[in-house]
Each structure stands twice: as structure tokens, then as C-alpha cells.
Amino acid sequence: xxxxxxxxxxxxxxxxxxxxxxxxxxxxxxxxxxxxxxxxxxxxxxxxxxxxxxxxxxxxxxxxxxxxxxxxxxxxxxxxxxxxxxxxxxxxxxxxxxxxxxxxxxxxxxxxxxxxxxxxxxxxxxxxxxxxxxxxxxxxxxxxxxxxxxxxxxxxxxxxxxxxxxxxxxxxxxxxxxxxxxxxxxxxxxxxxxxxxxxxxxxxxxx
Numbered sequence: 037x038x039x040x041x042x043x044x045x046x047x048x049x050x051x052x053x054x055x056x057x058x059x060x061x062x063x064x065x066x067x068x069x070x071x072x073x074x075x076x077x078x079x080x081x082x083x084x085x086x087x088x089x090x091x092x093x094x095x096x097x098x099x100x101x102x103x104x105x106x107x108x109x110x111x112x113x114x115x116x117x118x119x120x121x122x123x124x125x126x127x128x129x130x131x132x133x134x135x136x137x138x139x140x141x142x143x144x145x146x147x148x149x150x151x152x153x154x155x156x157x158x159x160x161x162x163x164x165x166x167x168x169x170x171x172x173x174x175x176x177x178x179x180x181x182x183x184x185x186x187x188x189x190x191x192x193x194x195x196x197x198x199x200x201x202x203x204x205x206x207x208x209x210x211x212x213x214x215x216x217x218x219x220x221x222x223x224x225x226x227x228x229x230x231x232x233x234x235x236x237x238x239x240x241x242x243x
Contacts (some may be wrong), residue, residue, distance in 0.1 A: 039207040040142050043214065044081075044093075045103045047135025052077040052107025053118070054128040055169045060115050062173060072169060073108040084140055084157055088147050124224055129178070133162040134217035137189040137208045141196050151197045158193030159186050160193035162217070184224035187231060192217030 055076025059069040078100070082092040094100035111118060116127075140161025144154040163179050163186050170177040178185045196213035204212075223229065 039114075040139060040210060043135045043210060044139045045099055047132050047139060048077045048081075048094075048100050049103040049107040049110075050128050050132040050135065051165050052104040053111045054132055054166070056108045056111035057115070057118060057128070057176050058169055060111060066112065068114060070108045072172065074104055074173065076165045076169040077104045077107065078165070079168040080136060080161045080166075081140070083164050084143070084161045087157070087160075088144060088149070090147065126221075128168060128220040130218050130225075133166070133185075133189055133221065134214035135191060136162040136165070137192045137217050138196050138214045141193045141213075142210070145197070145200070154197055155193040155204065158196065159189040162186075162189040167236060182230045182233060184220060184231060185228055188217050188220035188224065191220055 052073035054073075056069040057072035059072040064072070078092065078094050082094070085092045094104075122217060135204075137158040139158075141154045141158030143161075144157035145151075149157060166185075167177040167179055192213045195216050199213065200206075200208040
């Protein structure tokens with residue numbers, strides 16, 4: 037099995053777990069949890085594929101649907117253990133964005149996108165599933181909070197594109213770049229790191 041294909045399936049399952057766990061926390065029923073797992077897992081990748089003018093991969097490959105249902109089942113069967121292990125969905129989300137960043141960049145390059153577009157598609161693929169999940173849960177998406185999230189995906193995608201210009205094997209490149217996304221995201225949460233924000237303008241003094 038191709039390594040990129042494998043991590044795409046694994047990332048799909050991880051994001052399905054993340055989405056279903058978000059639904060479980062809200063007390064949503066099994067159908068709702070399955071739906072949340074589904075849209076979280078395929079949201080970013082489907083939008084990416086539409087922009088690339090290709091059919092979303094899960095439409096033609098049942099393995100992605102199987103991965104989603106496995107992820108949902110794991111979240112339901114082991115909900116309490118998973119909740120204590122990743123209380124804010126952080127761990128599964130960090131793993132998922134690492135995988136999806138690389139898959140998004142790799143797939144866009146395979147369809148002859150420019151290097152810059154590949155970096156943007158990597159970030160887009162990784163973050164949009166979480167945006168859809170948080171929006172449906174009536175929460176502010178992580179990408180809009182004062183956290184290092186999308187920028188971690190950008191760093192991983194840039195790393196992947198640059199390492200493709202070196203003799204490093206493709207599989208090792210994918211592993212290194214996905215790990216970089218996870219490490220940046222993990223450290224930013226652990227040490228409460230964030231990018232500088234733009235100072236707010238006091239409109240009251242301008243009147």
C-alpha cells in the first residue's frame with residue numbers, strides 16, 4: 037500500500053474520531069455522532085478536490101468510508117477512555133492535521149499545482165474539516181482563535197514541498213513533515229504559545 041494513501045486513510049479515521057467525540061460531548065445521538073465524524077473527516081479533502089476539479093476520493097474508494105465508520109465506532113465504544121486521554125480533542129486533531137496537510141500538498145502537486153498553491157492546499161485540507169466540525173457544534177473554529185493551528189499546517193506543508201527538492205525518500209519526507217505539524221501544534225498548546233495579534237483600533241476616539 038502506498039504510504040501517502042495509508043496516511044490519508046489514517047488521517048480520515050483520526051478526524052472521524054475527532055468529529056464524533058465532539059458530538060459525544062454534546063450528548064448527540066449515534067446518528068448525529070456518525071454524521072459529525074463523516075463531515076469532519078471528508079470536509080477539507082472534498083473541498084480541496086473540488087478546487088482541483090476532481091471527484092472527491094471517498095466517492096470512488098470505499099476504504100475511506102470504512103475508515104470513517106471505524107473511527108466513529110472507536111469514539112463511541114471507547115468514549116470515556118478517549119475523553120480522559122484527549123480532553124479537548126487536541127491530540128486527535130493535531131494528528132489529523134499533520135496527516136491531512138501532507139496529503140493535501142502531495143495531491144495538489146500530483147495535479148501540477150505550483151509549490152505555493154500546494155502549500156495552501158495542504159493547509160486548507162487540514163483545517164477545513166475542523167472548521168466545519170466547530171461551526172456545526174456552534175463553537176468558534178480553532179483557526180479563528182488565538183492559537184497556532186493553520187500556521188502549523190503551513191510550516192509542515194512548506195517543509196514537505198522543500199524536502200521534495202532533496203534526495204530524501206518520499207515516505208520519510210511525509211513522516212518528517214507531518215511530525216513537524218504535530219510538534220508545533222503540541223508545543224503551542226502545552227506552552228500556550230500564539231502568534232502576535234493585530235492591535236485593535238479604538239473607534240470611540242476617532243469620533
